[in-house]
Amino acid sequence: MKPFVCFNKVSHQYQSNTTHKVQALTDINFHINKHEFVAVVGPSGCGKSTLLKLITGLMSPSEGSVEIFGKTMHEPRNEVGIVFQKPTLLPWLSVLDNVTFPLKHQHGKVASEAKQYAMTLLKLVGLEQFAHQRPAQLSGGMQQRVGIARALILKPEILIMDEPFSALDALSREIMGFELLRIWEEEPKTVLFITHSINEAVLLADKVLVMSPRPGTVVEELPIDLPRPRNNTTLKHEKFAYYADILRDHIFQKHAALNE
Amino acid sequence: MNKALHRYLPILALLALIPLWELICYLANVPNYILPRPSVIYDAFINVDKMRWLEHLWATVRVAVLGFLLSIFISLPLAVLMVQSSFLNRTLFPLLVIIQSTPVVAIAPLLIVILGAGEAPRLAITCLITFFPIVVSTTTGMLSTPSELIDLSRSLKGSVFRQIWQIRFPFAIPHIFSGLKVGITLAIIGAVISEFVAAEKGLGYFVQFSTSYFKIPQAFAALLFLSIISLLLFQTIRWIQAIFFAWSLPAEEQK
Numbered sequence: 254m255k256p257f258v259c260f261n262k263v264s265h266q267y268q269s270n271t272t273h274k275v276q277a278l279t280d281i282n283f284h285i286n287k288h289e290f291v292a293v294v295g296p297s298g299c300g301k302s303t304l305l306k307l308i309t310g311l312m313s314p315s316e317g318s319v320e321i322f323g324k325t326m327h328e329p330r331n332e333v334g335i336v337f338q339k340p341t342l343l344p345w346l347s348v349l350d351n352v353t354f355p356l357k358h359q360h361g362k363v364a365s366e367a368k369q370y371a372m373t374l375l376k377l378v379g380l381e382q383f384a385h386q387r388p389a390q391l392s393g394g395m396q397q398r399v400g401i402a403r404a405l406i407l408k409p410e411i412l413i414m415d416e417p418f419s420a421l422d423a424l425s426r427e428i429m430g431f432e433l434l435r436i437w438e439e440e441p442k443t444v445l446f447i448t449h450s451i452n453e454a455v456l457l458a459d460k461v462l463v464m465s466p467r468p469g470t471v472v473e474e475l476p477i478d479l480p481r482p483r484n485n486t487t488l489k490h491e492k493f494a495y496y497a498d499i500l501r502d503h504i505f506q507k508h509a510a511l512n513e
Numbered sequence: 514m515n516k517a518l519h520r521y522l523p524i525l526a527l528l529a530l531i532p533l534w535e536l537i538c539y540l541a542n543v544p545n546y547i548l549p550r551p552s553v554i555y556d557a558f559i560n561v562d563k564m565r566w567l568e569h570l571w572a573t574v575r576v577a578v579l580g581f582l583l584s585i586f587i588s589l590p591l592a593v594l595m596v597q598s599s600f601l602n603r604t605l606f607p608l609l610v611i612i613q614s615t616p617v618v619a620i621a622p623l624l625i626v627i628l629g630a631g632e633a634p635r636l637a638i639t640c641l642i643t644f645f646p647i648v649v650s651t652t653t654g655m656l657s658t659p660s661e662l663i664d665l666s667r668s669l670k671g672s673v674f675r676q677i678w679q680i681r682f683p684f685a686i687p688h689i690f691s692g693l694k695v696g697i698t699l700a701i702i703g704a705v706i707s708e709f710v711a712a713e714k715g716l717g718y719f720v721q722f723s724t725s726y727f728k729i730p731q732a733f734a735a736l737l738f739l740s741i742i743s744l745l746l747f748q749t750i751r752w753i754q755a756i757f758f759a760w761s762l763p764a765e766e767q768k
C-alpha cells in the first residue's frame with residue numbers, strides 16, 4: 254500500500270532578510286500510512302510548525318518534495334484539515350457557524366445538509382447543546398473541541414494538529430487527549446500530531462518522530478506498540494515508561510551534545 | 514432600583530452641578546461676561562426664537578454627521594488598501610500623519626477658496642479632522658487578526674475579498690468602534706471650526722456672532738447645546754455597537 258504522506262529529502266530555508274538565511278529543516282525523510290497516528294516531538298524552534306506549513310501546502314519546501322497520496326503538494330488541499338495551537342474561533346459567529354466557516358469561506362454559502370453534518374460533528378466532540386452559543390461562553394478546552402470539529406467539516410483524510418492542547422491546563426489536557434483518541438476511533442483519520450509533551454506523544458501515537466534542534470531533522474522514528482484502545486491504564490502499562498525514556502534520552506542527548 | 518440608581522447617578526451628579534454653579538456665581542458676584550449663571554443662560558436661551566435655535570442646531574448636526582459619514586466611507590476602503598499592500602502602507606501613512614498634524618484651522622480658509630462658499634468646504638474640514646483616528650484604528654484592528662486565521666483562509670484558498678470581508682474586517686470591529694467614538698466627537702469640533710471660518714448658520718457661527726455682540730450668556734447656551742449634541746452622538750455610536758455588534762464589547766459592558 255502506498256503511504257498517505259511522504260517526505261522525500263525535504264529541507265527548508267527561511268529568507269529572513271536579504272543576506273541572512275535560516276535553515277529550519279534539513280533532509281527530512283519519513284512517511285505516514287493510512288489511519289496512522291503519528292506524533293512529532295522536539296525542542297522549541299526545531300521546525301515543527303515549519304513541517305506543518307509544508308504538509309498543509311501553505312509553503313513549498315526549498316528542497317525535496319512533500320507527497321500526499323503519491324502526488325506532490327503544490328498548494329493547500331481540502332484533504333488536509335488543520336487544528337491550531339490556539340482555537341482561534343471567530344468571536345462573532347455561533348459555535349455552529351464556526352464549524353461551518355470553512356464551507357462559507359470556500360463557497361460563500363452553507364447548505365443545510367452541511368449544517369446537519371456540523372451538528373453531527375458537534376455531537377462527536379460532545380458540544381451539541383452549545384451549538385448556538387458564542388465561543389466566548391465556552392471554556393478553553395471546549396473551544397479547542399470546536400476547532401477540531403471545524404477541521405473535520407471538509408471531511409479531510411489527514412488531520413494536522415500543531416500543539417493543540419498546549420494552551421490547556423494539565424488536567425484538561427489529559428482529558429482532551431483521550432477525547433481525541435475517541436474521536437479518532439469513531440472517525441478514523443491519518444493524524445500528524447505536534448507536541449512538546451513526551452507523555453502525550455507516547456499515549457496517543459502509533460509512531461513518534463523525534464526532531465533535533467535547529468537545523469531540524471528527524472533523528473528517531475519510534476513505533477509505539479501499546480494496546481488500543483488507550484486509556485488511563487495505558488499510562489500504567491509497563492512499556493509506557495520505557496518508551497518515554499527512550500524519547501527523553503534522544504531529546505536530551507542532542508541537547509547535551511549541543512551544550513558542549 | 515439599585516441598578517437604575519447606578520445607571521443614572523452620573524447624570525444626577527452632573528445636574529447637581531447646576532445649582533452649585535448658580536450659587537457660586539451668585540455669592541462671588543461673577544460678572545456675566547466672564548461666567549454667566551445658569552439662570553441667566555436660561556433667560557438668554559428663552560429670548561432666542563425656537564426656530565432659530567433649531568435652524569442652527571440642525572446646520573451643525575448635519576455638517577458633523579455628513580462629514581463623519583463621508584470620512585467613514587473614505588477611511589474604511591483606505592484602511593483595507595493599506596492592510597493589503599505594505600507599499601501603500603509605508604507611503605500613505607506618513608502622508609496621513611502630515612495631514613493630521615497640519616492644523617485644520619490653517620487649512621480651512623484655503624479649502625474655502627478651493628471649494629467655494631457652500632457646504633462642501635465644511636464637510637471637507639469635518640472629514641479631514643475625523644478620518645485619521647478611523648483609518649488608524651481600522652488598520653490596527655485588521656492587522657491584529659491572528660495569523661492562524663490567515664493561514665486557515667489560505668489553506669481553504671479563500672479569495673482576498675472573503676479574507677477581508679469574513680475575517681479581517683469583523684476582527685477589526687472593536688477597534689473600528691474605538692475609532693468611531695473618537696471620530697464623532699472630533700466631527701463636532703470640525704463642524705464648529707468650519708462654521709467659524711465660513712458660515713451664516715450653525716452653532717459655531719452663532720457662538721461667534723453672539724460674542725461679537727457681547728451676548729455672552731447666549732454664546733454659553735449655544736456651547737451647552739454643542740456639549741449635549743456631542744454626548745448624544747457619542748451615545749448613538751455606543752448604542753449601535755451594543756445593538757448590532759454586542760459580541761465586540763468587553764465582557765463587563767455586554768450587560
Ligand SMILES: Nc1ncnc2c1ncn2[C@@H]1O[C@H](COP(=O)(O)OP(=O)(O)OP(=O)(O)O)[C@@H](O)[C@H]1O
Pocket residue numbers: 267268269275276277296297298299300301302303304467
Ligand atoms: N517566517 C520566518 N522567517 C524566518 N525564520 C523563521 C520563520 N518562521 C520560522 N523561522 C525560524 O525557523 C525555525 C523553526 O521555526 P518553527 O516555528 O518551525 O519552530 P517550532 O518547532 O514550531 O517551534 P515551537 O516549538 O516554539 O513552536 C526557528 O528557528 C525560527 O526562528
Ligand SMILES: [Mg+2]
Pocket residue numbers: 301302303
Ligand atoms: Mg511551533
